[in-house]
Amino acid sequence: MRIISGKNKGKKIVAPNNLPVRPTTDLGKESLFNILNNYFFFDGITVLDLFAGTGNISLEFASREAVSVTAIDNFQPCVDFIKKMASQLNYTNLTAIKADAFQYLERLRQPVDIIFADPPYDMEGIERIPELVFSRQLLKPDGWLILEHSRAHDFSAHPNFYQHRNYGKLNFTFLVNMTEEGKPED
Numbered sequence: 001m002r003i004i005s006g007k008n009k010g011k012k013i014v015a016p017n018n019l020p021v022r023p024t025t026d027l028g029k030e031s032l033f034n035i036l037n038n039y040f041f042f043d044g045i046t047v048l049d050l051f052a053g054t055g056n057i058s059l060e061f062a063s064r065e066a067v068s069v070t071a072i073d074n075f076q077p078c079v080d081f082i083k084k085m086a087s088q089l090n091y092t093n094l095t096a097i098k099a100d101a102f103q104y105l106e107r108l109r110q111p112v113d114i115i116f117a118d119p120p121y122d123m124e125g126i127e128r129i130p131e132l133v134f135s136r137q138l139l140k141p142d143g144w145l146i147l148e149h150s151r152a153h154d155f156s157a158h159p160n161f162y163q164h165r166n167y168g169k170l171n172f173t174f175l176v177n178m179t180e181e182g183k184p185e186d
Contacts, residue, residue, distance in 0.1 A: 019054060053073060055085055111140045113143045115143075143177045144176055150169065160176055
């Protein structure tokens with residue numbers, strides 16, 4: 001893993017082998033951030049990273065100087081690793097919290113600009129994530145929910161569906177909290 005851009009561009013991140021994670025590939029992460037680069041000024045956004053694992057995505061947002069990044073994972077060694085990396089890289093904009101992602105969404109009160117969710121591919125109930133996010137209005141206007149998932153899931157029928165991108169076994173679905181102007185232009 002490496003940080004692709006921002007103040008720590010090129011920095012390699014070596015996670016301990018004992019973490020039960022499937023980090024987003026560098027190719028997938030680079031593709032994701034190329035898309036986001038066209039829609040967001042990173043230094044003005046707030047981000048929530050659910051099922052953060054190694055913090056790969058959180059660290060990338062923090063390197064690009066997002067206003068705040070909150071990484072949620074229910075495995076304490078993952079949270080500890082993210083905190084360690086945030087400290088080593090002097091990321092005061094990154095907070096890691098041990099919590100169940102679904103319970104965290106149910107308690108969240110402050111809307112954010114981007115929610116990135118990368119649950120285990122075989123996890124049951126991931127379709128609840130968009131339901132919780134949009135029913136509880138957890139995104140700011142024009143905010144994005146990005147789901148990383150296997151091909152077994154299809155969110156294209158969701159009313160906030162914007163687009164789906166496939167990179168081999170890696171799939172991203174983008175759902176947008178649309179304002180009156182509608183969906184973003186491709």
